Amino acid sequence: MILIDNTCISDDVAEKFFVCNLEKCKGACCVEGDLGAPLEPSELAVLDEIYPKVKPYLMPEGVKAIEKQGLYESDGDDGFVTTTINGRECVFANYDERGILKCGIEAAYNDGKVDFKKPISCHLYPIRITKYDSFHALNYDRWPICSPACSFGEQLGVEVYKFLKEPLIRMYGPDWYDELVKEIETR
Incomplete structure (x- = not known):
């Protein structure tokens, strides 16, 4: 250590x-698992602030889940995670034309719409x-x-x-x- x-x-x-190999895994980390992506406490306000600019980059199902459940939810241990679509995809994920899940927040970041790349737990994975x-x-x-x-x-x-x-x-x-x-x- x-x-x-x-x-x-x-x-x-x-x-x-x-080295991530999206061609092979198809962005499975954005859909697999028990909960959404873990969030830092400071990231909650950031997500609230950037959501209007990120919304066009999200799947309709993600937007619907956000409107119903919110951008994030409790992880059951005094923390928060991104909301998921019916317990599957992260609400911020979006399938590209090749069927690969990618982060809508990161897409908005790459287009210069927001200055937040994605939750640090996703970035560090x-x-x-x-x-x-x-x-x-x-x-x-x-x-x-x-x-x-x-x-x-x-x-x-x-x-x-x-x-x-x-x-x-x-x-x-x-x-x-x-x-x-x-x-x-x-x-």
Whole structure:
């Protein structure tokens, strides 16, 4: 394990390979699972604010679910997750012309409509963060639907921490990321 400031990083983040392969998985992480994407408390207000600009990027079923249930819901553990469409797709997901689920928030971001890329839990996937009183534990979440991403990452020689450079910097800052790289490269 790697310790940096108030974070404990699993060795898998440094050693395992990963590069999303949407052609193979079809964006299954936006539909599989028990709940929607975990949200940071600060992201709730952001979603409320950007929704009018993101709405045109969403499926009609997603808009209908939002109007009925809201943008987010309780996770049952004092947190919040994105609402889902009948317990399946995230309300912010949208199928492209090839049947691949993509994030409507990210599409609006890429078009310059909003300055929020997507929830940090989505951006950081396959890293999941568990927050404790005095530290964060960063773990690599293995999931069969991502096996094409694992083999693609191995083929390209891209470890999890390299693939997730941008969201790791977004979450912890460039100095923290530089320290992570230094720790990994001096092992």
